[in-house]
Amino acid sequence: MADTTTGNVREADTKTYLQRHRIIELLDNMTSMLIYNKPDDPKEYLVEQLEKLKVSQQTGMYYPCLFDESNLQAIFGMLDPTKQGFITKEQYSEALRTIGVKDFELMPTGGDVDKITYETFLAEAKNGLTKASATFKV
Structure with missing residues (x-):
């Protein structure tokens, strides 16, 4: 009986540790970037990404992420093929969820008239990706 209790305590401690340090998110992000970029030296690439993450945490600047501004612009462009300058x-909402942004403004500027501009989309996407990709509290 003591072994089961000890096992449960260890499991709970492990889960808490992984959540507190966002280890699962870190490994998911690193694995995704590794598969997407397919560097010749994967270990060196991972070290570089971890160094970038450390700088990001210290400065609040760049964060390692699969999506950069050109990708976000392309996504917006696909959703606005007639170049009206806005999306619904x-x-x-669907675009942000698709790229992994979970926490975003549900009623952003322009939402009341169903016209979300690129600037609003970009700001929410960057903010959400920062939270999702930073793997530390922002």
């Missing part, structure tokens, strides 16, 4: 609130 539904498109905005």
Whole structure:
């Protein structure tokens, strides 16, 4: 009986540790970037990404992420093929969820008239990706 209790305590401690330090998110992000970029030296690439993450944590600047501004611009462009300069609130929400942004403004500027601009989309996407990709509290 003591072994089961000890095992449960260890499991709970491990889960708490992984959550507190966002280890699962870190490994998910690193694995995704590794598979996407397919560097010749994967270990060196991972070290570089961890160094970038450390700088990001210290400065609040760049964060290692699969999506950069050109990718976000392309996504917006696909959703706005006629170049009206806006997308619908539904498109905005779906696009952010698709790229892994979980926490975003549900009623952003322009949402009340169903016209979300690129600037609003970009700001919410960058903010959400920072939170999702930083793997530390921002």
